Amino acid sequence: MxxxxxxxxxxxxxxxxxxxxxxxxxxxxxxxxxxxxxxxxxEPTRTVVNRTAMACPVPGAGGKVESWVNAVSPSLPDGTPVAAGDSTPLTIAPLSATSDPVGSVLARGKIASTARTPKLETLSIRGTGPLAAGTAATSTTVGEEGVNRGMASVPCQVPGSDFWFVGASGAAGRRDVLVLTNLDSINAEVNVTFYAANGVQDVQNARGVVVPAHGTAEIYLGQVVKLPDLALHVVSSGGRVAPAVRDNASSGKSPAGVDWLNASTQPALKVTVPALAGGSGVRILTVVNPGDLQASATLTINGPNGPFKPADLSTMQIPAGSTKVIRLEGALKKYASAITVTSDQPVTAATRMTNSAVTEFSTLGATDPLRGPAYVVLPPHDQPVVLQVTAPGESAAVRFELRDATDKVVQTRSLDVVGGATNVITFKPQTKPTYLMVEQLRGDVVAGATLMPPAKPESSDIPLVAAWPLTTSLVFRAxxxxxxxxxxxxx
Structure with a gap:
């Protein structure tokens, strides 16, 4: 052979x-x-969502408040498949596995609301079956006095393992708290990395933080990092968590607002922060460069008439592992806008905006372009809510629908968005909750909705400022x- x-x-x-x-x-x-x-x-292979779990946080104790949750299993675009089986209700309940529900989502398109209560208790939304796909909810608290005076309103968070929050602070005048919620039946463990203007902070107390099953854990930033202009990278090393950063601001001895820091997208070479509200007040951009190399970044303002680079702010150097803060109100000239940051190193960002009296604020983080329908539930509001849609690159097109609590369409429209520009759509005040859908039809778009008090409020009015990001809803799982x-x- x-x-x-x-x-x-x-x-x-x-x-x-x-x-x-x-x-x-x-x-x-x-x-x-x-x-x-x-x-x-x-665009990996997709499967229909048949299970949902969300955490709806509440502020800490302080002053006379009312807190509630509005939730919806929204009407989906024609032809969108949903899970088979009976439409089992989604339950709204406290975290304990033995707690009785305080509300239920019973049918697609119908908004469910919990009773307004002075009891500040984190709630969860859970369920399986056809109603799970696209579920959206908003936790809202309004305070008449004390440290919680104003409005704190935030979309309820889906648990995960990797989150960014930009624009936090552990300095005087701020009382920021990282709230970690665990909806699962096993403990979770979390590591938090802090970035400041002078670099990465070594915070041993923020490593290996155990979040108990069906419970919460809190980190008071002022006790671990007594610095302003912080960015937080929250990573779960075991289990899932739904993090939120609560922010109580003060000016001397006077309260200066309460809200939650909306999460920012993962660092990238180009990020866009949507929906800086028009009008007077402070507008601040915070950018974080978490990498090991200095970042050279350029700033583009996406205004109603298209993009422009402010001469004195267009280029910035961000040291490795650091944050940088830019005041924007002069460059924005009171126009509703978005901010695009383009960098040679991955960065992410967020903005902070206040009312004209600087007694209330809200924040929005950088968001990914929409790749499917986005939903947000809007609580009742005495002032108009403004939807801002931006095409950070080439021209794009979107469709939006505003529906009432019974799923009736209140306002709808398809529109083209000029490349680099921000379009503004105003919704009238509503005495009951509504929900908003924004769907990308062509090109890249980012969007957010804002609520601001009137230009000349009555002295007795509670200042209400809020901002809600629109991010692609969980209709499919990858x-x-x-x-x-x-x-x-x-x-």
Whole structure:
């Protein structure tokens, strides 16, 4: 046998036969092209959502307050599949596994609301079945006096393992608290990395933080990092958490507002913060560069008439592992706008905006462009809510719908958005909760909704400032991972 294989002609014949067998196998099995996820591809295989869990945080004790949750399983775009089975209600309840529900989402499109209560208790929204897909909810608290005077309103958070919050503070005049909520039946463990203007902070007390099952844990920033202009990277090393950063501000001995820091998107070479409200007041941008190299970044304002780079603010250097703060009110000239930051190193960002009297505020973080319908539940409001839609790149198109608590369409429209510009749509005051849908039709768009007090409020009015991001709703879950490539044998 060895003498046969030593013959060049025989060896060549064996190779040809082997190739024929492999080639035949490819024909017989009809091997499909591999399913891979190349760089920049964000459309993996999708499966319908059939389970939901969300955490709805509340402020800390202080003053006379009313707190409530509005939730909806929204009407989905035509043709969107949902899970099979009966429409089992979604329950709204305190965190304890043995707690009785305080509300229920009973039917798609109908907003469920809990009773307004002075009791400040974190609530969860849970359920399985057809109503799970797209579920959106908002936790709102309004205070008449004390440290919680104003409005704190934030979308309820889906648990995860990696979050960014930008624009926090542990300095005097702020009382920021990182609230970690665990909806699961096992403990979670969390590590928090802090970034400040002078670099990464070594905070041992923020490593290995245990969040009990069906419970919460809190980190008071002023006790661990007594610095302003912070960014927080919250990473779960075991289990899932739904984090939120509560912010009580003060000016001397006077309260200066309460709200939650909306989460920011993951660091990237280009990020956009939507929906800086028009009008007077403070407008602040905070950018964090978490990398090991200095970042050189440019700033673009996406205003109603298109993009422009403010001459004195267009370029900034952000040291490695640091944050940088820019005041924007002069450059914005009271126009409703978005801010795009383009950098040679991955960064993320957030903005802070106040009313003209600087007695109330809200924040918005950088958001990803929409890749599906986005929903947000709006609590009742005595002033108009403004939807701001921005096309940070090329021209784009969107469709929006505002629906009332019974799922009746109140206002709808499709519109084109000029590249680099911000479009503004105003919704009238509403005595009952509504929910808003924004759907990307073409191009990249980011969006947010804002609430500001009137230009000349009555002295007795409670200042109400709020901002709600619009992010792609959880209608589908990604199924990652590539199938085996049987054609690799032919290469």
């Amino acid at each position: 060895s003498s046969l294989l030593s013959d060049l002609r025989v060896r060549l014949g064996v190779c040809v036969l082997a190739l024929g067998v492999v080639g035949g196998l490819g024909v017989v099995t009809h091997a499909k092209a591999p399913v891979t996820r190349g760089e920049g591809v964000d 199924q990652l991972g590539a199938q085996p490539d049987t054609k690799a044998a032919l290469n």
